Amino acid sequence: MAVFVIRKEGEGLQEPPEDIGIVIDGTEVLHELTSVASACAMLLGLIDALNLAYPEPIHFTFEVLQKILMQLDQHKMSPKVYNLYIIFMKP
Structure with a gap:
C-alpha cells in the first residue's frame, strides 16, 4: 500500500505535482487526487471498505x-x- 506523488524532473516542491494516487498490492487503484492529505484519507477509506489489514x-x-x-x-x-x-x- 502506498500513496505516490509524481513530479516532473527538476521541479521544486512549490510546483503542483503531475499526479497523486494510491497503489495497493502493486495495482494503481486511484490517481489524479487533489492532495496527499486527501490521498491518505482515501487510502484509509479503501482499507476499511475493502476490509484489508494494515x-x-x-x-x-x-x-x-x-x-x-x-x-x-x-x-x-x-x-x-x-x-x-x-x-x-x-x-
Whole structure:
C-alpha cells in the first residue's frame, strides 16, 4: 500500500505535482487526487471498505492516523496508541 506523488524532473516542491494516487498490492487503484492529505484519507477509506489489514511494519502508523488524527473508532485503541494519545492530549 502506498500513496505516490509524481513530479516532473527538476521541479521544486512549490510546483503542483503531475499526479497523486494510491497503489495497493502493486495495482494503481486511484490517481489524479487533489492532495496527499486527501490521498491518505482515501487510502484509509479503501482499507476499511475493502476490509484489508494494515501492513504489519506500519500498523501503528495507520492506527494513529485513524484513531488520533481522524478521530475514528477511538474507543478501540491499542495500548501503544492509547499511550501516545494520552501523551499528546495532556494540557
